[in-house]
Amino acid sequence: MEELTDLIVATDPASGARLPVRLDTVIAQLTAGGQDRAARLARRLPVRDGVLVAEEIDALQIRVHCELQRLGEELQLPRRVAEWLLRWRAARPGEPLRVVDVGCGLGHVVRWLAAYDALGPGVDLVGVDLNRALVGRAAELAAAEGLDCRFIAGDALAPGVAGDDGMTTVVISSGLLHHLTASALPEFFAAQRRLRVAAFAHWDIDPGPWTTAGAWIFHRARMREPVSRHDGVLSARRAHPASVLLAAARAGAPDYRPACTDGPRWWPRLSEVLRPVTGTAP
Ligand SMILES: C[S@@+](CC[C@H](N)C(=O)[O-])C[C@H]1O[C@@H](n2cnc3c(N)ncnc32)[C@H](O)[C@@H]1O
Structure with missing residues (x-):
């Protein structure tokens, strides 16, 4: 079982650089784990060319951490x-x-x-x-x-x-x-x-x-x-x-x-x- 906040951000451990995250990869991981509700939530995330939009995901992470x-x-x-x-x-x-x-x-x-x-x-x-x-x-x-x-x-x-x-x-x-x-x-x-x-x-x-x-x-x-x-x-x-x-x-x-x-x-x-x-x- 995976938390969405863990799946929607990827960082290169060596350089610390932000890596692109593809929505279909996130959905495949959630579906494979039987997390259908989480997969439905993921489908509502902002995407450009199949990749989660980094700035909007950052804003979401900040809102989630405020909560x-x-x-x-x-x-x-x-x-x-x-x-x-x-x-x-x-x-x-x-x-x-x-x-x-x-x-x-x-x-x-x-x-x-x-x-x-x-x-x-x-x-x-x-x-x-x-x-x-x-x-x-x-x-x-x-x-x-x-x-x-x-x-x-x-x-x-x-x-x-x-x-x-x-x-x-x-x-x-x-x-x-x-x-x-x-x-x-x-x-x-x-x-x-x-x-x-x-x-x-x-x-x-x-x-x-x-x-x-x-x-x-x-x-x-x-x-x-x-x-x-x-x-x-x-x-x-x-x-x-x-x-x-x-x-x-x-x-x-x-x-x-x-x-x-x-x-x-x-x-x-x-x-x-x-x-x-x-x-x-x-
Ligand atoms: C659920 S958050 C907890 C945030 C905060 N401690 C709180 O209680 O609100 C877990 C955080 O750990 C960070 N994290 C996980 N492993 C880490 C590591 N080795 N070094 C720095 N940050 C790490 C993740 O990026 C994530 O933001």
Whole structure:
């Protein structure tokens, strides 16, 4: 099962250049996976000569991520990220720190941390995303508020992109892990180990029947873009349970002593619908 937002943008991993995406390729992928509703939505996307129109797809991605920000606001995600980072940093007082948000989208978490000066002085806040349009808008929003944070287009886990210059770096993300298959997860954690990050903390959806039902209700109530509604509910269905995340983190970064706990399956707490998988360098 694929999310539309993953299929409608393609980037060359080496150069970061935008690649053309053919509508018939997207529809073939969706149809092959039995995703007929998603295929119907894809047929309504703007096309020129059989290729999705890049500028209009960028505008759509920005609208979808604006809607996605509402989920983070409702679940008070940035505040919870700040609490985890402050607890982690309490054991290392005064040490300069870089926080890198992998797949930052519109940079809501990074901008919030900067706007509230949530981590105190001496913290370099960086958002990185493969999607140039999203980091471009994130940078505009940060500039409009005069925030002390920065945004980079690229693969956050490639050497040199997020600044592996020896500075103590904690890598975070939100809503990213379910975009990776279970077989790709160990390499995600191994890449952070190779970058010698001091710690990682990745928040993603705790899956379960209530989460899927809650995602459907939330997306009907708060989201207007059909693509947001489709991808939002599918995200909950695709999310990895803690056992899968832990096994992947132990395979990719065993010495980081990974931790992740799912909430109660039948009575989850709303505030814990997004929960982290964490690890700290030895
Ligand atoms: C669903 S979005 C989440 C956006 C944001 N974190 C949020 O919560 O609103 C996932 C993002 O991860 C980005 N992404 C995936 N792998 C990445 C990588 N290795 N480096 C940078 N960005 C990545 C994608 O381009 C996409 O914009």
